Amino acid sequence: MKAYLDNGATTNVLNEVFEAMKPYFLESFGNPSSLHNVGIETKKMVNSCHKQVAELLGCDHKEVYFTSCGTESINWALKGLALANKDKREIITSKTEHHATLHACEFLEKNGYVIHYLNVDHEGFIDLDELNELINPNTLVVSILMANNEIGTIQKMDEIVNICNNHSVYLHVDAVQVLTHVELNLHELNADLVSFSGHKFHAPKGIGMLYIKSGTKIENLLHGGQQENKLRSGTENVPYIVGFTKALDLGIRNLIENKNRVSEYAQYILNELDNNEIDYRLNGPEIGKNRLPGNVNISFFDLDGSELTYYLNKANIYVSTGSACDSTSIEPSHVLQAINVPQDYIDCSIRISIGDTTTFEEVKYATQTLIDLIKE
Amino acid sequence: MRKKKLKIKIKVLRGTEEVFFGRPLELKIKEDSIINKSIELFDDADPCIIHQSYVVKEYTDYLIELFGEKETLNGKDHASELTFLDYEDVEGLSFELVR
Numbered sequence: 001m002k003a004y005l006d007n008g009a010t011t012n013v014l015n016e017v018f019e020a021m022k023p024y025f026l027e028s029f030g031n032p033s034s035l036h037n038v039g040i041e042t043k044k045m046v047n048s049c050h051k052q053v054a055e056l057l058g059c060d061h062k063e064v065y066f067t068s069c070g071t072e073s074i075n076w077a078l079k080g081l082a083l084a085n086k087d088k089r090e091i092i093t094s095k096t097e098h099h100a101t102l103h104a105c106e107f108l109e110k111n112g113y114v115i116h117y118l119n120v121d122h123e124g125f126i127d128l129d130e131l132n133e134l135i136n137p138n139t140l141v142v143s144i145l146m147a148n149n150e151i152g153t154i155q156k157m158d159e160i161v162n163i164c165n166n167h168s169v170y171l172h173v174d175a176v177q178v179l180t181h182v183e184l185n186l187h188e189l190n191a192d193l194v195s196f197s198g199h200k201f202h203a204p205k206g207i208g209m210l211y212i213k214s215g216t217k218i219e220n221l222l223h224g225g226q227q228e229n230k231l232r233s234g235t236e237n238v239p240y241i242v243g244f245t246k247a248l249d250l251g252i253r254n255l256i257e258n259k260n261r262v263s264e265y266a267q268y269i270l271n272e273l274d275n276n277e278i279d280y281r282l283n284g285p286e287i288g289k290n291r292l293p294g295n296v297n298i299s300f301f302d303l304d305g306s307e308l309t310y311y312l313n314k315a316n317i318y319v320s321t322g323s324a325c326d327s328t329s330i331e332p333s334h335v336l337q338a339i340n341v342p343q344d345y346i347d348c349s350i351r352i353s354i355g356d357t358t359t360f361e362e363v364k365y366a367t368q369t370l371i372d373l374i375k376e
Numbered sequence: 377m378r379k380k381k382l383k384i385k386i387k388v389l390r391g392t393e394e395v396f397f398g399r400p401l402e403l404k405i406k407e408d409s410i411i412n413k414s415i416e417l418f419d420d421a422d423p424c425i426i427h428q429s430y431v432v433k434e435y436t437d438y439l440i441e442l443f444g445e446k447e448t449l450n451g452k453d454h455a456s457e458l459t460f461l462d463y464e465d466v467e468g469l470s471f472e473l474v475r
Contacts, residue, residue, distance in 0.1 A: 330426060
């Protein structure tokens with residue numbers, strides 16, 4: 001028996017997605033910039049994908065920009081805004097952002113920008129009062145992780161958007177973990193830039209997207225053939241754009257059903273831990289509307305997380321630890337530190353991320369194995 | 377697979393002298409052995425700390441499995457299998473599992 005429970009890291013490409021992509025590797029391989037039938041065919045497909053994605057996400061097709069990944073989208077959002085709006089030199093983000101945001105901000109800080117890192121509470125919610133106080137005329141952008149990849153916290157986006165709009169400050173939302181797992185309409189969200197990543201929802205690795213609201217002043221990072229409405233050069237990755245679009249369509253159709261199921265499975269895990277009197281704490285909000293469906297980040301008392309995940313791996317159960325590499329030592333993740341996980345628990349933190357294709361048998365097997373390992 | 381691995385400690389003795397007592401992960405492993413295992417597992421001769429830690433676990437799990445159902449093990453009976461340990465004269469060592 002195997003149980004892949006690391007869907008927050010990546011997901012498998014669905015068969016239907018792969019089948020949709022295949023023709024664009026083999027037969028319809030043209031460069032969309034070519035003015036012959038082979039290119040025209042793929043150009044039409046790329047345009048259709050822009051329109052379909054726009055319809056699925058509630059935006060205009062000219063606001064959809066395909067990238068290579070979520071990290072590129074995030075880097076483009078922050079650095080592209082910085083390059084286009086040089087009169088503003090402060091950025092506000094949070095202590096629990098993904099490393100793509102944190103390291104992009106570090107880069108900008110080395111280049112003269114002032115970065116403010118918002119505090120979070122014990123469940124990972126940012127301090128909205130602190131945000132409101134920090135915004136000033138020099139603020140370039142507020143960049144917020146909508147759903148935390150480690151502890152699942154879904155931020156209070158309405159309030160964040162209101163604060164940013166009240167101050168007329170750009171808002172970039174890292175929604176990499178959100179797409180097809182949480183309902184999202186981009187025009188309703190009303191952020192200026194939103195980053196996505198295909199491999200988090202059964203599209204392949206190597207494709208992402210940046211939503212750029214019309215009227216946003218942003219510079220290119222990639223100059224060349226002027227693809228993607230002259231803002232992101234590079235020959236379009238047609239099969240991957242097709243895959244992204246197909247996966248998005250499938251994911252949104254099945255969102256409610258998948259969300260309910262994975263939430264049930266997540267609750268099952270916690271119930272079983274309780275029934276077996278395991279000493280643990282759930283990191284992040286309770287399972288429900290404020291938590292990414294299927295995300296279970298737990299810390300166990302007085303154990304070693306890397307050992308636990310090692311032995312889970314030996315039992316063919318695949319999860320993540322709550323640690324990060326600091327080049328010379330293994331430290332607990334910055335997210336767990338930011339929410340003040342107690343010392344007796346922080347070193348044994350694992351993230352289980354149940355996916356749309358996870359079966360109940362896998363969840364049961366993983367849960368029982370986990371309990372057996374801890375109780376031994 | 378031997379059960380009860382998570383909370384094991386190991387005592388290493390040279391005669392009656394305690395050479396080491398602690399978690400298996402804290403045993404000294406030869407750097408060359410870490411590199412060789414990293415090449416075998418990851419095709420990487422310069423592993424990051426997390427991959428090094430994984431390699432160490434592979435070795436310590438292997439050591440624990442050598443005990444079988446017993447709680448003690450003599451270095452002289454497993455000298456060729458314990459070459460990854462970075463202790464002088466492994467054949468002269470004895471190992472005990474402690475809970």
